[in-house]
Amino acid sequence: MDSQYDIRADFDARTIVVYQAYSPAIADAALRAGRFTAPFSFNRMTWIKPSFLWLMHRSNWARKSGQERILAVRMTRDGWEEAIANSALTTGDPAALAKAAVHVQWDPERSARGAALNHYSIQVGIGRHLIRTFVEEWVVELTDLTPQVRKAADQIQKGGAAKAQRLLPPERRYPLPPELVRRIRPA
Numbered sequence: 001m002d003s004q005y006d007i008r009a010d011f012d013a014r015t016i017v018v019y020q021a022y023s024p025a026i027a028d029a030a031l032r033a034g035r036f037t038a039p040f041s042f043n044r045m046t047w048i049k050p051s052f053l054w055l056m057h058r059s060n061w062a063r064k065s066g067q068e069r070i071l072a073v074r075m076t077r078d079g080w081e082e083a084i085a086n087s088a089l090t091t092g093d094p095a096a097l098a099k100a101a102v103h104v105q106w107d108p109e110r111s112a113r114g115a116a117l118n119h120y121s122i123q124v125g126i127g128r129h130l131i132r133t134f135v136e137e138w139v140v141e142l143t144d145l146t147p148q149v150r151k152a153a154d155q156i157q158k159g160g161a162a163k164a165q166r167l168l169p170p171e172r173r174y175p176l177p178p179e180l181v182r183r184i185r186p187a
Contacts, residue, residue: 004119005106005185007174009050015140016080017169018048018073018124021059027069030142036135043128045103048073051121052169057110061153062146072143072169079138083124084180091186101127104184112152112161112168122184145169 010017022030022040030036040046049055059067088100097103103125108116126134148167155164176184 003185005122006119007050007122007176008109008171009174010052010169010171011077011174014077015074016050016077016174018050018075018080019052019055019145020046020048020071020073021055021062021064021067022069022071023066024069027071027144027146030071031144034142035139036142040135042131042135045125045127046131046134047123047125048075049121049123050171050174051109052171053110053112054107054121054123056112056149056153057114061156062149063153068146070145070149072141072145073139074141074143075134075138076140079134080124081177081180082138083126083130083134084176084184086130087124087184089184089186101130103127106186112156112164 026036026040029038030040049058055070056062058064059070062068062070083102084104086100087102087104088096090097090103090105105123105125106120107123109119109121111117152164152167155161155167
């Protein structure tokens with residue numbers, strides 16, 4: 001049986017997909033450039049989430065102000081695991097968290113309708129000292145999922161959760177190395 005704290009994600013042998021919600025200005029600039037660029041902030045933590053449904057809950061299916069655009073960010077697995085290796089849990093030792101380049105937080109996973117599930121979803125905060133590395137070395141592709149998100153939200157609103165499910169990205173258990181699992185699992 002899967003642990004309550006397993007990472008579930010869309011990934012292949014070389015990359016993992018994480019999701020972020022942005023304002024149209026940030027999303028449009030990033031999609032035009034093929035990478036994050038101004039007005040994206042390189043001076044504050046940016047949170048990445050491998051759970052599509054958790055981000056849908058957080059952004060209210062791309063309806064929240066400043067979160068109207070959903071981007072799939074394909075990044076290297078090496079970068080993802082480097083981020084995890086440099087992380088501290090937000091619920092752990094405050095001194096370790098203050099020094100960490102990356103913050104890890106676990107929140108209840110969500111259903112398509114927003115209900116809390118009995119397992120957790122990871123959120124990874126890339127600190128400002130690693131953001132350039134994230135943007136310039138780890139990110140390999142940006143994809144605008146906003147039209148797909150709007151179709152799925154419309155299906156859910158009409159009572160077509162099964163039809164909406166077919167529009168969601170596939171996610172399965174991510175095989176994180178044991179030493180990294182120990183680093184991010186709450187005590």
